[in-house]
Amino acid sequence: MYISKLSLFQFKNYETLDVVFEPKINCIAGENGAGKTNLLDALHYLSMSKSYFLNTDSQNILHNQNMMMIKANFHNTEENFEIYCAIQTGQKKILKVNDVLYSKITEHIGRFPVVMIAPSDQDLIAEGSEDRRRFLDSLISQIDSQYLQNLIHYNHYLAQRNAILKQNTTIDNTLIEMYDKYLLNFGEKITQKRQLFMEEFLPIFQKNYDFLTQKKEKCHFEYKADFLLKDFKNKYYQAFQKDVMLKRTTFGTHKDDIVFFIDNYPLKKYGSQGQQKSFLIALKLAQYEIIYQKKQFKPILLLDDIFDKLDDFRIQQLIKLVNNETFGQIFVTDARPERTSQIFATIEIKPAIFTIQNGKLI
Numbered sequence: 001m002y003i004s005k006l007s008l009f010q011f012k013n014y015e016t017l018d019v020v021f022e023p024k025i026n027c028i029a030g031e032n033g034a035g036k037t038n039l040l041d042a043l044h045y046l047s048m049s050k051s052y053f054l055n056t057d058s059q060n061i062l063h064n065q066n067m068m069m070i071k072a073n074f075h076n077t078e079e080n081f082e083i084y085c086a087i088q089t090g091q092k093k094i095l096k097v098n099d100v101l102y103s104k105i106t107e108h109i110g111r112f113p114v115v116m117i118a119p120s121d122q123d124l125i126a127e128g129s130e131d132r133r134r135f136l137d138s139l140i141s142q143i144d145s146q147y148l149q150n151l152i153h154y155n156h157y158l159a160q161r162n163a164i165l166k167q168n169t170t171i172d173n174t175l176i177e178m179y180d181k182y183l184l185n186f187g188e189k190i191t192q193k194r195q196l197f198m199e200e201f202l203p204i205f206q207k208n209y210d211f212l213t214q215k216k217e218k219c220h221f222e223y224k225a226d227f228l229l230k231d232f233k234n235k236y237y238q239a240f241q242k243d244v245m246l247k248r249t250t251f252g253t254h255k256d257d258i259v260f261f262i263d264n265y266p267l268k269k270y271g272s273q274g275q276q277k278s279f280l281i282a283l284k285l286a287q288y289e290i291i292y293q294k295k296q297f298k299p300i301l302l303l304d305d306i307f308d309k310l311d312d313f314r315i316q317q318l319i320k321l322v323n324n325e326t327f328g329q330i331f332v333t334d335a336r337p338e339r340t341s342q343i344f345a346t347i348e349i350k351p352a353i354f355t356i357q358n359g360k361l362i
Contacts, residue, residue: 029337030356298328
């Protein structure tokens with residue numbers, strides 16, 4: 001799959017933009033703050049119906065404006081698609097494919113997959129478990145629509161249960177029991193899917209990490225989940241008094257985590273910057289590979305400022321993957337266009353190089 005044309009209107013720092021891309025490698029160069037990352041985020045928006053970086057849709061609208069629009073033409077071997085997304089302040093998001101409006105935006109997830117690698121991915125290592133769950137949920141949701149529905153149901157009932165716990169009145173035990181039933185049901189399904197997925201995902205990740213580093217160190221991760229504990233249902237119910245005291249649900253699928261290791265030591269504490277970035281890139285390459293396996297077509301790969309903190313050897317290993325047709329269409333941003341040109345000069349596929357100047361793409 002590839003994108004041939006992108007149009008933006010009042011999206012982030014772009015007033016208007018119309019650009020035609022090459023089906024293989026597209027390099028976006030420009031100074032920091034020029035809008036390179038915003039352009040990649042527009043492509044992510046059309047795939048996942050949301051920004052990679054911002055949680056609120058209205059934050060993606062150009063300052064002092066009240067609406068924005070993103071439109072692009074996607075192609076695979078048999079079909080062509082025009083994806084259109086528009087946001088207006090105070091209005092419901094519009095998302096259409098070939099002028100057909102979705103009844104539920106979740107139906108769009110997974111149809112046009114992209115994989116983004118960005119500096120903010122460092123949060124997967126440095127921040128709390130919520131970031132790692134979000135990564136895992138986003139990945140599985142692109143290949144399993146039922147998982148996404150189970151996740152939506154779980155989060156809905158979790159919010160309802162927490163709302164009761166936050167009340168300063170007598171707790172309605174009947175409602176709590178009903179929500180307990182739903183949370184245990186959907187939570188167990190989510191945990192089982194996550195565990196099976198991680199068992200399949202781990203060797204793919206390790207293969208990519210070994211390729212990037214030539215097996216200089218060993219890395220792995222472990223999935224930790226409350227619902228994997230023995231007799232987890234009793235432990236869930238036993239946590240009720242703690243829930244009442246803290247006014248939130250303290251046990252369940254929403255507390256799951258993934259722990260990263262390098263040579264059997266915590267990556268966050270013992271991994272160098274280069275090792276951590278290699279770990280993150282290997283995670284995302286494994287994400288790309290498993291989506292390709294499940295979907296039987298190549299996602300679009302978005303590489304934002306990918307070359308910083310990687311030594312020359314690891315850069316060359318990554319470029320080897322690009323050169324051997326492992327990937328389909330690739331978008332790369334770099335504040336140093338001479339570096340990008342030098343790196344890609346070593347491969348057979350010649351990239352299209354665009355430069356952003358004053359909000360225009362040249």
